Amino acid sequence: xxxxxxxxxxxxxxxxxxxxxxxxxxxxxxxxxxxxxxxxxxxxxxxxxxxxxxxxxxxxxxxxxxxxxxxxxxxxxxxxxxxxxxxxxxxxxxxxxxxxxxxxxxxxxxxxxxxxxxxxxxxxxxxxxxxxxxxxxxxxxxxxxxxxxxxxxxxxxxxxxxxxxxxxxxxxxxxxx
Numbered sequence: 264x265x266x267x268x269x270x271x272x273x274x275x276x277x278x279x280x281x282x283x284x285x286x287x288x289x290x291x292x293x294x295x296x297x298x299x300x301x302x303x304x305x306x307x308x309x310x311x312x313x314x315x316x317x318x319x320x321x322x323x324x325x326x327x328x329x330x331x332x333x334x335x336x337x338x339x340x341x342x343x344x345x346x347x348x349x350x351x352x353x354x355x356x357x358x359x360x361x362x363x364x365x366x367x368x369x370x371x372x373x374x375x376x377x378x379x380x381x382x383x384x385x386x387x388x389x390x391x392x393x394x395x396x397x398x399x400x401x402x403x404x405x406x407x408x409x410x411x412x413x414x415x416x417x418x419x420x421x422x423x424x425x426x427x428x429x430x431x432x433x434x435x436x437x438x439x440x
Contacts, residue, residue: 294368344357369382
């Protein structure tokens with residue numbers, strides 16, 4: 264890559280990292296081309312971009328962002344996964360692959376929600392419900408209260424109808440005797 268290409272790459276990558284809601288630095292060893300392709304395609308479906316970057320370029324990029332402290336983790340082969348979407352969805356997508364059998368990838372560190380996070384913090388974030396799940400739960404809660412109220416309103420007239428029907432049957436039985 265020539266100097267102009269590197270400058271373009273660094274400026275685009277810096278913009279991508281600045282816009283990212285979730286970033287993970289991954290250590291990878293002995294991955295086949297098929298495994299790496301499957302990994303990238305799986306993450307792309309969840310709006311997570313993956314780049315293998317030279318450590319010197321990555322340190323330059325991260326040095327120009329709010330995430331300067333992760334520069335220490337650029338040792339050995341490093342893969343940068345980042346997303347400008349929901350950070351929970353991004354971390355879930357990454358954790359699906361971490362620890363898979365015959366897939367040697369580990370999280371070094373990362374960042375989400377504007378702060379640097381360790382592997383344990385990213386794992387905890389991946390266990391939370393995403394924005395869509397929270398919206399569904401909220402809408403369900405909004406819907407359930409009025410629905411229960413309407414069933415309660417409907418229930419009392421029905422019980423009154425049953426009581427009046429039973430009273431009618433009782434009177435008919437008494438008058439028939």
